[in-house]
Amino acid sequence: MTDQLDALIHRPHLMAVNARPPQVFVRGEGAWLWDAQGRRYLDWLQGWAVNALGHCHPVLTQALSAQSQRLLTPSPALYNAPSLELAGLLCELSGFDQVFFGSTGAEANETALKLARKWGRLHRGGAFQIITFDNAFHGRNLATMAASGKPGWDAMFAPAMPGFVKARLNDIESVKALISAHTVAIMLEPVQGEAGVWPATQAFLQDLRALCDEHGLLLIFDEVQTGCGRLGQLFGFECFGVRPDIMTLGKGLGGGVPLSAVLARQHASVFEFGDHGGTLAGNPLMCAVGLAMVKALANPAFLAQVRERGAQMEQGLRAISEEFGLGEVRGKGLLWALELGTDAGPNAGPELVKTCLKLGLLVNAPRQQCLRFMPPLNLTEQELQEGLTLLRQAVSGLSGHSLEANGAARLVSH
Ligand SMILES: Cc1ncc(COP(=O)(O)O)c(C=O)c1O
Structure with a gap:
C-alpha cells in the first residue's frame, strides 16, 4: 500500500x-x-x-450513511426533504429568509455576486459595482478572484472580471470614497482569514451597515470561514451585532463534505426562475450532513x-x-x-x-x-x-x- x-x-x-x-x-x-x-x-x-x-465525526458519518441509502440526487428541480429542512433551520437560526445551496465557498460567493447584480438591475438603476477589500479572499473562480484582494490576482488570469473596486479594511473613508451611482453592494469577510486573520472592528462593520442603509446598498458577509461556529457564535455577524443582507456559508456547514449556502433577507432574495441553479445544488446527501452539522453546532x-x-x-x-x-x-x-x-x-x-x-x-x-x-x-x-x-x-x-x-x-x- x-x-x-x-x-x-x-x-x-x-x-x-x-x-x-x-x-x-x-x-x-x-x-x-x-x-x-x-x-x-x-x-x-x-x-x-x-x-x-x-x-x-459520527454525527456526520451517520447522517451520510443513512441518507446514502435513502436518496442521493433526485434533481435540483424537485424538492427533497433534507434541503427543505436545512434551509428552514438555517433561516430560523440566522433570521434570514431564503437559501440557495451550492458545493463550495467560491460557488456560494459567486451566487451572492449574481444576486447583488440582479438586485442592482431591479432596484438601483442597473448598478453593478461591488466594493470589496484589499487582501480579501472570496474564492478561486473568475468572479471571486476579481472580488478578492490578493496581491497580483487581478492580472493572473487577465482580463479580470470587471465590476469590483477595492477599499481598505477598517478604513470607512476608503469605502465612502468609492461609492458611486454604479455601486450596488459592499462585500467582506468579518475576519479576513486567508490574509492572516485580520478582524474587522465592530465600529467599522456598524459604519458599513449605516453606509449601506444611507445609500441603499446591500451588505454582504462572506462567512465561508467565519460562520458555523468558528468565531464562537453560530454566525460571525452575531459577534459584531451587525446583520448583513446576504451571507455566504461553506466549510464547516458540510463539516468535511462539499456544501455551501447563500442566505438572503427577503428584500435581497430576488432570483427568478432560470437565474441560477446547479446540477448538484441542494442535493439531499450533502444537505442531510449539513442538517446534522448545524444541529450540533447550534447547541449553546x-x-x-x-x-x-x-x-x-x-x-x-x-x-x-x-x-x-x-x-x-x-x-x-x-x-x-x-x-x-x-x-x-x-x-x-x-x-x-x-x-x-x-x-x-x-x-x-x-x-x-x-x-x-x-x-x-x-x-x-x-x-x-x-x-x-x-x-x-x-x-x-x-x-x-x-x-x-x-x-x-x-x-x-x-
Ligand atoms: C472567506 C472565504 N471565502 C471563500 C472561500 C472559498 O471557499 P472554497 O475553497 O470552498 O471555494 C474561502 C476559502 O478559504 C474563504 O476563506
Whole structure:
C-alpha cells in the first residue's frame, strides 16, 4: 500500500496547484490525522477550517450513511426533504429568509455576486459595482478572484472580471470614497482569514451597515470561514451585532463534505426562475450532513465550549509570543494567527510549518511571517495544550533564534 502510494506521488498525474509535503494521509479521527506510514499528526488545518467537528465525526458519518441509502440526487428541480429542512433551520437560526445551496465557498460567493447584480438591475438603476477589500479572499473562480484582494490576482488570469473596486479594511473613508451611482453592494469577510486573520472592528462593520442603509446598498458577509461556529457564535455577524443582507456559508456547514449556502433577507432574495441553479445544488446527501452539522453546532453549550477553548488558545499563543519575542496574536473563537515578526527571518512561516509537521502538528502559514490555526471546534483542553507544546518546541528551534534563559529571543548569526 505504502509503496504503491509512493509510486503514485512520483507520477505527477495530479495537477501541481499546491506545494504538498510528501506524506499521504489515509485516516482521520477527531483532531488527528494518520499518514500511510501510520504516523499520527495533531491537525490544526482540519481541511482548511472545514472539519468543524474534527475528522469523521459520527454525527456526520451517520447522517451520510443513512441518507446514502435513502436518496442521493433526485434533481435540483424537485424538492427533497433534507434541503427543505436545512434551509428552514438555517433561516430560523440566522433570521434570514431564503437559501440557495451550492458545493463550495467560491460557488456560494459567486451566487451572492449574481444576486447583488440582479438586485442592482431591479432596484438601483442597473448598478453593478461591488466594493470589496484589499487582501480579501472570496474564492478561486473568475468572479471571486476579481472580488478578492490578493496581491497580483487581478492580472493572473487577465482580463479580470470587471465590476469590483477595492477599499481598505477598517478604513470607512476608503469605502465612502468609492461609492458611486454604479455601486450596488459592499462585500467582506468579518475576519479576513486567508490574509492572516485580520478582524474587522465592530465600529467599522456598524459604519458599513449605516453606509449601506444611507445609500441603499446591500451588505454582504462572506462567512465561508467565519460562520458555523468558528468565531464562537453560530454566525460571525452575531459577534459584531451587525446583520448583513446576504451571507455566504461553506466549510464547516458540510463539516468535511462539499456544501455551501447563500442566505438572503427577503428584500435581497430576488432570483427568478432560470437565474441560477446547479446540477448538484441542494442535493439531499450533502444537505442531510449539513442538517446534522448545524444541529450540533447550534447547541449553546457547544458554542460556549468553543469560546472557552478559544480563550485557552489565545492565552497559549500570547505566552509563546512573549517568551520568544514574536509578534501580534489575532483572532476570535478558534481562528487564530500568530505574527512571527521580522526578526524571525523572511521565511519563518513556511519554515515553522515544516518543523511543526516533523513534530506531528499540522499548521498553515497564510503569509511568510504569520501562522494560522484552525483546529476542530470540539478539540479537548488536553489536545489544545499538546498542540501549544509542539508549537513552542517548533518556535524554539526557529533558525535565527535561540531561547535565552530569561525567555527573550535574540538573533544568532550562522
Ligand atoms: C472567506 C472565504 N471565502 C471563500 C472561500 C472559498 O471557499 P472554497 O475553497 O470552498 O471555494 C474561502 C476559502 O478559504 C474563504 O476563506
